[in-house]
Amino acid sequence: MTRRVRDVMSPAPVAVEPMTTVSRAARLMREEDVGDVLVTYDCDLFGVLTDRDIVLRGVADGRDPDATTVGSVCTPPPVVTLGPDDTTDRAAELMRHHAVRRIPVVDHGGVPVGVVSLGDLAAADDPHSALADISRAEPGH
Secondary structure (H helix, E strand, O other), X not given: OOOEHHHHOEEOOOEEOOOOEHHHHHHHHHHHOOOEEEXXXXXXXXXXXXXXXXXXXXXXXXXXXXXXXXXXXXXXXXXXXXXXXXXXXXXXXXXXXXXXXXXXXXXXXXXXXXXXXXXXXXXXXXXXXXXXXXHHOOOOO
């Protein structure tokens, strides 16, 4: 059953500014129990920083996480986005086409209002699927 992104997204995305250090962003990810943060500047989406970005573009390159900014290691613009009224089918299509697991959701002015993940789509499609169960599990379990 096709639904609207607004019905399945995680609202109130965690965001940091481009000049935030990678170590601060990593701590925020841990505190908020998320695998990504949006990188915003004056309420505009600048990029997306994932835990994978930190590892591949930061740690693996030997960069100092206390001196490296998220703006220098995040997925840079243009960032694939969805609107709250887009369908979950469209979200799945974009994830497949761009090989991403999370997509920021922005309002008509481009202000981030949420994030939709592969797990969100799985839970909406089949709440009893293994991926939905994993997405709902407590961290470390």
